[in-house]
Amino acid sequence: MRRLYLARHGAADAFGELTDIGRRQSGLLGERLAGVPVDAVWHSPLPRAAASARELARHLPDVPVAEAAELADHVPHVPGAAETPPSWAGFFDGYDENEAASGRRLAEALVARFAKPPGTSMERARPGTHEVLVTHAYPIAWLVRHALDAPPSRWLGLNSANTALTVIEYRDGLPPTLVMFNDMSHLPPALRWTGFPEGTRP
Structure with a gap:
């Protein structure tokens, strides 16, 4: 079994740097994950994700923290006009084929x-691996879409709040299991739903 704990980085400012709120959110996520037998924390190369990973890892002593280029913020799939929801019209204007191909790769x-x-045989000999991935909303949406075997364009609209937790489990011979999505129960109400547009917050 492989279990991924996916988290969007903490709240960041306009320059992509973690804010005080983002640091608090990340610390609370670390406290929540402290009871999990985490094997590794991986993070996007971007500063807001790297800082979030370091902050949450303070609660996971001796767990290695490393960058993973695959977790970088990117548009994973540019849909055609027929599969683009009206609310996303215009969002992909300006994306050329090179940018789209880079995102697909x-x-x-x-x-x-x-x-x-x-x-590996060593991994298979263990009860399971538990990895934390600190990344961005779009890669999380893509992994959720993949786990559900949904059409490529279905990643659109699968948003994640800052430090919200999404868990996906992978086992041999079985389809992936989406254990939870966008869970914010480790955050007090005042720190929830950041990263969502104001009009879509409950």
């Missing part, structure tokens, strides 16, 4: 590296 690499059961 990164999405494929993300799935190939993380979205599968353990592969």
Whole structure:
């Protein structure tokens, strides 16, 4: 069994740096994950994700923390006009084929590296591996879409709040299991739903 704990980075400012709220959110996520036998924390190369990973890892002593290029923020799939919801009209204006192809390659690499059961004999000898991935809303949406075997365009609209927890489990011979999505129960109400547009917050 391989279990991925996916989290969007904490709240960040306009320059992509973690804010005080983002640090608090990340620390609370670390406290929540402290009871999990975490094997590794992986993070996107971007500063807001790296800082979030370091903050939450303070609650996971001796757990290695490392960068994974596959977790970088990217558009994993640019849908055609017929599969683009009206609310997303115009969002993809300006994306040329090179940018779209780059996003597809990164999405494929993300799935190939993380979205599968353990592969080595050493990993298989253990009860399971538990990995935390600190990334961005779009890669999380893509992994959820992949787990549900949904059409490529279905990643659209699968948003995640800052440090919300999504868990996916992979086992040999079985389809992936979406254990939870966008769970914020480790955050007090005042720190929930950041990263969502104001009009879509409950």
